[in-house]
Amino acid sequence: MQILHCSGGEMVSIPIGSSGGRSNSFKNGSNNCNEKCVLSSTFAYFLFSFLVLGSIGSLYARLILAANVRGEASLGCQEDNEGSWSIGVFYGDSPFSLKPIEDVNVWRDKSAAWPVANPIVTCASLSNAGFPSNFVADPFLYAQGDILYLFYETKNSITMQGDIGVSRSTDKGATWQQLGIALDEDWHLSYPYVFDYDGNIYMMPEGSQKGDLRLYRAIDFPLKWTLDKILMKRPLVDSFIIPHEGKFWLFGSDHSGIGTQKNGQLEIWYSSSPRGPWKPHKKNPIYNTDKSMGARNGGRPFVYNGNLYRVGQDCGETYGRRVRVFRVEVLTTDEFKEVEVPSGIEESSKGRNAWNGSRNHHLDVQQLSSGEWIAVLDGDRVPSGDANRRFILGFVSVVAVAGLVLLVGMLVGAVRCIVPVSWCPHDMGKRSDAFLGWERSSLLSAKLRLLCSRLNRMSLILRARIRPNTCTGMFVLALTILVAVVLTCGSITYIYGGSGAQEPYPLNGHYSKFTLLAMTYDARLWNLKMYVKHYSRCSSVHEIVVVWNKGKPPKSGDFDSAVPVRIRVEKQNSLNNRFKMDSSIKTRAVLELDDDIMMTCDDIERGFRVWREHPDRIVGFYPRLINGSPLKYRGEKHARKHNGYNMILTGAAFVDSRAAFKRYWSKEVEVGRALVNSYFNCEDVLMNYLYANASSSPVVEYVKPAWAIDTSKFSGVAISRNTQAHYGVRSNCLRKFSDIYGSLTPRKSEFSKRKDGWDV
Secondary structure (H helix, E strand, O other): OEEEEEEOOEEEEEEOOOOHHHHHHHHHHHHHHHHHHHHHHHHHHHHHHHHHHHHHHHHHHHHOOOOOOOOOOOOOOOOOOOOOOEEEEEEEOOOOOOEEHHHOOOOEHHHOEOOEEOOOEOHHHHHHOOOOEEEEEEEEEEEEOOEEEEEEEEEEOOOOOEEEEEEEEOOOOOOOEEEEEEEOOOOOOEEEEEEEEOOEEEEEEEOHHHOOEEEEEEEEOOOEEEEEEEEEOOOEEEEEEEEEOOEEEEEEEEOOOOOOOOOOEEEEEEEOOOOOOOEEOOOOOOEEOOHHHOOOEOEOOEEEOOEEEEEEEEOOOOOOOEEEEEEEEEEOOOOEEEEEEOOOOOOOOOHHHOOOOOEOOOEEEEEOOOOOEEEEEEEEOOOOOHHHHHHHHHHHHHHHHHHHHHHHHHHHOOOOOOOOHHHOOOOOOOOOHHHHHHHHHOOHHHHHHHHHHHHHHHHHHHHHHHOOOOHHHHHHHHHHHHHHHHHHHHHHHHHHOOOOOOOOOOEOOEEEOEEEEEEEOHHHHHHHHHHHHHHOOOOOEEEEEEEEOOOOOOOHHHOOOOOOEEEEEOOOOOHHHHHOOOOOOOOOEEEEEOOOEEEOHHHHHHHHHHHHHOOOOEEEOOEEOOEOOOOEOOOHHHHHHOOOEOEEOOOEEEEEHHHHHHHHOOHHHHHHHHHHHHHOOOHHHHHHHHHHHHOOOOOEEEOOOOOEEEHHHHOOOOOOOOHHHHHHHHHHHHHHHHHHHOOOOOOOEOOOOOOOOOOO
């Protein structure tokens, strides 16, 4: 006789003799032992893989992902699939020559915003004022004399519903006080179109979820409103009312109809009063077309040089991709015609690092009593649905990593599929009748046996074809492992990296800008091009100034830059040129950054935030401790060993361009500048001595970068490539400068003094 034994779903014949019972017992014991060994080795393999890939992912997150720990809004500014909308302000001589506030050089000393930069109202603005918000959008201005009111949609972080918020400015839009929530209903509200009529102030927000269009009247402007009238029993979105040639015209979109193109539909109604009754235009729907054509309204219409202009939304690539402006040429009860004109609004080239780098979909432009034009524009750094997209990509990456780990395990023999003996239907071991009945009625064990059998067969085929012991096999294994590592890092980025933007850090509600200054010459041009491409995408960089010391200068157009690049050609090749006074620099903050240093934009933004807290200091990324007798220049390890520093190298540091440059080029520093020229070194050392002489308070502040790469090491053009000789020259500088300007030794600052941990 024979019995059948189950091994991965295959039946194995076993002869039975007088010793069959012993053979069967021995076989079952052997199988149980094999099962335990295989399971333990497989578990160890998966545990090892998890630990290795987890460690790589953790290291990647620490080095690459931006920390962006702001602590600005404890309840609001949660990640939202609708986006991270915020609001900026623009000025111009006409509605078609608008410039962002940072380009008109508005300064505010209280927040060290030199200049103030967009955005001027964000989710953090409201959240910090006690009104938790995920984003703000759809801004409308209302002017009362010199006071500006800003109405907008704010998505409540608790109810996840749109409410109407309001802010007030008394300085022409540079600073905004958050007044609170002007209108809150049980349904979503947005697009708060505010206007005057017959001595009253009205608001017509979108509330399409309610199924109608409502008109509210202010009873205690700007925070108390009452329902005045239901204008129309239709769920209109993004509607406005304007007077034109003796009639009032209502423009809006109704997406509820059958066959309606969402975001591509527009209808018009007319009346003798903004309170109705409203009659439909003869050609309704005016548009029912592609969503990229700008049919959906995108803000307040305006009149310029006698012409009426309508603002529309281009929703082609994503919802709210950009605004488009149309000049209305015919508007009667029977006809409507408009033509598109250039909006004059420049789109940012900084991508997600810019507050409006991905889209903007709402514009309100008005003329002030001074004749100047002011506009508010909303913007977002990510496209619609970005949070869901990143989650899906992250999940798919995790599944792919798991599959690759399984594949590698099968190739090296660490993963085998074993079915327990007790699951085999023909196993002759002792089992209860109840278990036997369950087993016969269950299809699960049969499917698992079949799956294991196929996996084992596939493993054998793969190993036979790839042959891991050969060079080709090892290459395939290495490539598979590399792909798994890349996917691991990708999944970390998608799931934990947020939007991927390296955002700026506001101070007292204001953002600002700085000028990036690099000193270089012709042999380092390849460094400079990489440098400009990278740093021009950092959010707070306003302009890049290249101090060209030697050789044929490049043209500004030779660079791939998201900001203006200005080449300042010097007559003399001198390191003193780094601090030359330059009236063309429009920002007070200047980041002196060598062209061979590469850091993340987040590191730069953190340094800028710290400088704005202490604009009278040198704030940078390379600390040094100057002490001993005689004075000796040493690297960062020496400062770490003694837990302190008294110098920040200005090859990567923020300074006040007004104070620092003036100080450096004063008559009293003439001897120091001459020493810099003679050594062709030490200009940064000299600047530290000048700062120390100017104040008895701390004058240096350290910010630790996540990582920094010296790209000159790959080219051989670094001034300090011979470290020993470089340090020797600097030691001589220290002794001479100490004799002239006094000692730095007692001016020691300690590491790890900041609560945010940026100086550890």
